[in-house]
Amino acid sequence: MTDLFLLTLIANPELEEPLVDWLLKYEARYGFTSSRVCGHSSRLTGLSVAEQVAGRKRQQRFQMCIDQDALDFLLARLRQDFTGSGIRYWVVPVMAEGQV
Secondary structure, three states: OOOEEEEEEEEOHHHHHHHHHHHHHHOOOOOOEEEEEEEOOOOOOOOOHHHHHHOOEEEEEEEEEEEHHHHHHHHHHHHHHOOOOOOEEEEEEOOOOOOO
């Protein structure tokens, strides 16, 4: 068992570069991964007509395994630096991590 957490951020594609720069500044210790994803929902609020027709919204996902102190720091900075941006996040405990 580790004392690490998986932090996932989901953001609009326009925030990809600002978030990459922000994470490189504040999360150099552990590093992170990013990927383009599509969000799906029956809620149409905030979707463009094209997104409504396609049934999905393009988004950018960032994930990183971090310890409790880094998690607390990043979430506080995220709230401060990206207020009103619509970035969603969730945190789950990491049961194990390693490299083979």
